[in-house]
Amino acid sequence: MPIGARLEKKLNKVYEPSSRIDEIFLGNDITIMTNERGEAVHLYIGERNEDGSIRGEHYARRIVREPGSERILKSHWDNKGKVTRDK
Template sequence: MPLHRLLDQKLSKLYEPSSRIDDVFKGYDITFITNEHGEPVTLFFGKRRPDGAIAGERYTRTIKREPGSLVVKSSHWDLRGKIMR
């Protein structure tokens, strides 16, 4: 299942490198982890528990770059499964 268009736009931006960002999107709690370039690469989507973890779904991003540069050629998000704990 593809991500919502507005969520995909939000995750296409650059953020602080190697960080964790907690946010809310359309009433759902989200947390995403960025790589060393500040690109979101892991997304947790669902309901935040009291300990800060999210019960819901986990997505990972595959990024393909132009040869010899950091320019993103293409990227896509894959659903990796449910998180119940």
């Protein structure tokens, strides 16, 4: 499942640094993990288990910055596959 434009717009926002955000987006449970700059770097999307984990898809963000700068040159979300956790 590719990341849609609406979800990517949400993921491009700056959040609290080094945090976990649990939300519901278009009927799917999502968990966003941020880096020390507050940028979303991991996305879990699917159905939330009782323990708070997600059963669904995992995406990881690759960020390329301008050397010596904080400016992002390129950003891409890679699908890392299915995630599950036994109950």
